[in-house]
Amino acid sequence: MDHFNYRNGELYAEEVPVSRIAEQFGTPAYVYSRATLERHYRAYDEALSGRPHLVCYAVKANSNLAVLNVLARLGAGFDIVSAGELERVLRAGGDPGKVVFSGVGKQEWEMRRALEVGVRCFNVESDTELDRLNRVAGDLRVKAPISLRVNPDVDAGTHPYISTGLKENKFGIDIAEAPAVYARAAGMANLEIHGVDCHIGSQLTSVSPFLDALDRVLVLIDSLAEQGIKIRHLDMGGGLGVTYDQEQPPQPAEYVKALAERLGDRSLELVLEPGRSIAANAGILVTRVEFLKCTEHHNFAIIDAAMNDLIRPALYSAWQSIIPVQPRQDVEEKRWDLVGPVCETGDFLGKNRELRLQAGDLLAVRSAGAYGFVMSSNYNTRNRPPELMVDGDQVHVVRRRETLEDQLAPECSLPE
Ligand code: LYS
Structure with a gap:
């Protein structure tokens, strides 16, 4: 139902190898598929075609301007929960006459x-x-x-x-x-x-x-x-x-x-007002394994994405599938806890996952297109990841990676 599939032994986003995206734009990174967003929106619109209807995409699920623009071009309405979301819809070319305000x-x-x-x-x-x-x-x-x-x-x-x-x-x-x-x-x-x-x-x-x-x-x-x-x-x-x-x-x-x-x-x-069912499986979070750390009790794979990037596992004990970008056979399969660098024991994206891993490997957290980036934070002064939109064989940066300057700009010290 989405456009993230293995081809020639590696994961692709539409026509682009995910490993190439990671090389070019670094990790962690959110990667979205335009074709998947469109397919999911159309599934509603077509199912409703026999009667008067309006599909109002729930902006809270993923409010990136490019995501909203893709849907606006298909004639979508929008469900908003703040004036901020309203400005996003307008900026993305959405029709205010198709907006419901919850x-x-x-x-x-x-x-x-x-x-x-x-x-x-x-x-x-x-x-x-x-x-x-x-x-x-x-x-x-x-x-x-x-x-x-x-x-x-x-x-x-x-x-x-x-x-x-x-x-x-x-x-x-x-x-x-x-x-x-x-x-x-x-x-x-x-x-x-x-x-x-x-x-x-x-x-x-x-x-x-x-x-x-x-x-x-x-x-x-x-x-x-x-x-x-x-x-x-x-x-x-x-x-x-x-x-x-x-x-x-x-x-x-x-x-x-x-x-x-x-x-x-x-x-x-x-x-x-569908949100998750349009956006979730139209996105993945790509992350790289930094270190493998095996203790008496657990095998930890320390990855470069963390709870600040994707909080659903920590917040709701949500389970999201985590798969290798380039599956390997040359190391033994083990059960891994996939943990981030944040200073919290609750900082995990998955536990007890059977994977064949080496440091440096790329992983994809699936179903990360909804309630992923939108719920991210700068906890531990981490720069939030970029958002990339794949469209066929093209990759567009639809939000660049944050910098430390972006984070510090609104702050200052007390006067002397
Ligand atoms: N943020 C939640 C999640 O990740 C869902 C909230 C739904 C909006 N009312 O599952």
Whole structure:
């Protein structure tokens, strides 16, 4: 399903050997595949082609301008959670009229900017946010298009840190309270009700929690119609999982078909907000083995990428496949813990991996295109890696490697 494959005994990104990329641009480095991004976006767009729809790529998953530009050229919409992400979308040539603005803590200046550029819809996450948005829209003498993000209280069956649709989560408005909040919104002069939004979590590997949520949302939409509130679009959020290990998540086509069957002939526009399922497997993190260190208890391979570059293993105990760029047979296979140079015991990218390794070898951490670079930091004053986009036989630097100067520029010492 992606364009990272072995050819002649070595890993390629589309038409380019990954070893050549590492030689030219150094390691660690994020490498993305344009063809994979396009394929994943199209899988949604084509599956939805029979009905009014909008695929809003979740910018948070990978917000590099080139990634956004590739998707904007295909006509994608975007799901944003900050004014910063909005500026990225605009800079990348995205259409503000296809932007939905989510997030529990939108500030006034962010609302103002989104109204000025004319976003498609605000996914409002609380009663009090409605008041703020109504006021800001009034100041600008415009009407703000809104959906309420409802929390349907369904168990997404995912990691607790990335579940969002349970009563105890901070997200959305309790679905039981939604009719009353919609009624309030309908009475506000500067708001215009467009839709209902619902997002239950991330990395879901089965369709059934989505359908449970959808059933509850449809009951809400029907009861709103009885109240005289017409809903034009239904935003089912994102959350479709990817294969990191053995997971077998539904493909977009299967997922969309299941949603469409439930929707029947309702004339609702369907909005989806996929992030991970578009970007994750369109990227790898390339790293080099610096040292091998075998102790009584463990074999450590110390690599040049670390938790500051890719935090998912440390943060969620996430498992990501790690494969050799140029597999070798001339050394014995051992179980390795792949650890970085950061001064934390939690600094690992993989544990107990069976690999044939020598110092100097290149490894690729797969599924690193989503929640990889975007969650990176400068911890331990490490320069963040470059982001490279492969397009056929071309490699484009879409973010150069950071320098120490970049890092130190905003700081200064106290005056004498
Ligand atoms: N950052 C998370 C991950 O790496 C997912 C967050 C999803 C956004 N609500 O899995």
